[in-house]
Amino acid sequence: MTKVKVFANILKANDTLAQKNKKLFRSNGVYTINLMSSPGSGKTTLLERTIAALKDDVKIAVLEGDLQTANDANRIKKFNIPVTQINTDGACHLDANMIDNALDFYDFSSLELFVIENVGNLVCPAGFDLGEDDRVVMVSTPEGDDKPIKYPVMFRKAAVLIINKIDMLSFTNFDVSKVKKDAIKIKPDIKIFEMSCKTGEGMDDWYKWLREQVKKKSNK
Amino acid sequence: MTKVKVFANILKANDTLAQKNKKLFRSNGVYTINLMSSPGSGKTTLLERTIAALKDDVKIAVLEGDLQTANDANRIKKFNIPVTQINTDGACHLDANMIDNALDFYDFSSLELFVIENVGNLVCPAGFDLGEDDRVVMVSTPEGDDKPIKYPVMFRKAAVLIINKIDMLSFTNFDVSKVKKDAIKIKPDIKIFEMSCKTGEGMDDWYKWLREQVKKKSNK
Numbered sequence: 003m004t005k006v007k008v009f010a011n012i013l014k015a016n017d018t019l020a021q022k023n024k025k026l027f028r029s030n031g032v033y034t035i036n037l038m039s040s041p042g043s044g045k046t047t048l049l050e051r052t053i054a055a056l057k058d059d060v061k062i063a064v065l066e067g068d069l070q071t072a073n074d075a076n077r078i079k080k081f082n083i084p085v086t087q088i089n090t091d092g093a094c095h096l097d098a099n100m101i102d103n104a105l106d107f108y109d110f111s112s113l114e115l116f117v118i119e120n121v122g123n124l125v126c127p128a129g130f131d132l133g134e135d136d137r138v139v140m141v142s143t144p145e146g147d148d149k150p151i152k153y154p155v156m157f158r159k160a161a162v163l164i165i166n167k168i169d170m171l172s173f174t175n176f177d178v179s180k181v182k183k184d185a186i187k188i189k190p191d192i193k194i195f196e197m198s199c200k201t202g203e204g205m206d207d208w209y210k211w212l213r214e215q216v217k218k219k220s221n222k
Numbered sequence: 223m224t225k226v227k228v229f230a231n232i233l234k235a236n237d238t239l240a241q242k243n244k245k246l247f248r249s250n251g252v253y254t255i256n257l258m259s260s261p262g263s264g265k266t267t268l269l270e271r272t273i274a275a276l277k278d279d280v281k282i283a284v285l286e287g288d289l290q291t292a293n294d295a296n297r298i299k300k301f302n303i304p305v306t307q308i309n310t311d312g313a314c315h316l317d318a319n320m321i322d323n324a325l326d327f328y329d330f331s332s333l334e335l336f337v338i339e340n341v342g343n344l345v346c347p348a349g350f351d352l353g354e355d356d357r358v359v360m361v362s363t364p365e366g367d368d369k370p371i372k373y374p375v376m377f378r379k380a381a382v383l384i385i386n387k388i389d390m391l392s393f394t395n396f397d398v399s400k401v402k403k404d405a406i407k408i409k410p411d412i413k414i415f416e417m418s419c420k421t422g423e424g425m426d427d428w429y430k431w432l433r434e435q436v437k438k439k440s441n442k
């Protein structure tokens with residue numbers, strides 16, 4: 003079973019580098035999140051809103067992951083915070099080695115919050131630890147309410163579930179209570195936020211929670 | 223570079239089985255499509271509408287692919303057509319071997335149209351030929367209009383692009399002409415349909431096109 007052995011070796015190498023990344027984040031008191039979702043759930047819009055709300059009192063940097071284009075990094079640049087874009091050139095997820103290679107760009111001693119926006123994919127990114135403190139998974143109401151039960155691996159390791167696009171709820175048959183129930187069944191202590199990153203509804207609780215995590219990790 | 227070599231071997235083995243599958247479909251005059259999109263774009267709803275519209279005069283069967291659950295197959299069963307569910311148990315795409323293993327369930331001599339609904343994933347399924355005649359990729363308006371340029375591999379080999387959820391267009395900033403332009407730049411002869419699988423708007427052209435493809439391939 004060469005295939006299985008090689009994959010195990012890849013994961014082992016990834017974990018070693020993830021530990022290296024984690025050590026760097028921790029030693030600098032930087033709270034790091036790995037943000038994941040399907041394509042188009044609203045990850046970058048969440049970041050735009052969150053940066054605008056927090057950047058005056060939290061030192062934030064962002065790392066963007068995509069197969070192609072620097073579109074997402076360009077959307078973040080307007081906030082004048084450190085941001086880089088990794089293009090995976092076809093690969094379906096970020097791995098710890100890609101993160102490690104990008105970290106020289108940042109001065110972690112001057113940061114408090116580091117957000118890694120993963121490739122839009124509800125499957126593969128779940129398998130790769132990047133060294134983050136917490137994983138945040140986002141689903142949006144137009145995607146339908148069957149995502150936790152159909153993609154359980156992604157939810158099993160997530161600290162936070164964001165249910166986005168609640169402004170579109172009435173145009174869908176998305177059942178918020180079903181999604182929450184299914185997610186909690188998979189990950190009993192998952193923290194859930196309902197919001198619209200378009201209108202801003204429900205985002206204050208998220209900002210508050212994020213500030214608390216940053217404060218907990220900070221050694222500054 | 224063991225990793226690369228093993229992956230090349232996997233793809234080679236996949237192509238051999240894909241050719242075997244294709245031979246079976248062709249020898250029976252069955253038109254086969256591989257339907258792909260992000261999670262929640264509306265693949266299964268497209269199938270429900272399409273089966274309802276065509277099943278009285280086109281002999282259809284469906285193969286559903288998901289990480290977990292038989293939800294999608296259960297949605298198709300009500301039409302009393304042959305349907306099976308593959309659970310990939312975490313794997314991010316269907317491959318030709320999974321299809322090959324499932325084909326005994328069907329009597330292809332009595333079929334005209336075979337639809338394989340892939341795992342919801344805009345990245346990985348693009349790398350694996352299943353033996354299909356055509357690939358159909360779907361995007362939906364709430365996902366945003368940057369999908370072709372951010373996930374070009376998926377669009378490069380697609381015969382058809384379906385732009386779904388046009389009933390939600392006014393609640394998004396989705397630019398239909400941009401998506402069409404970007405998709406055509408990647409795949410100049412891509413056939414594009416705009417529709418709402420919820421309201422049925424725009425679906426007649428799709429049904430007409432699909433009937434034509436079935437007729438072309440049919441030896442019955």
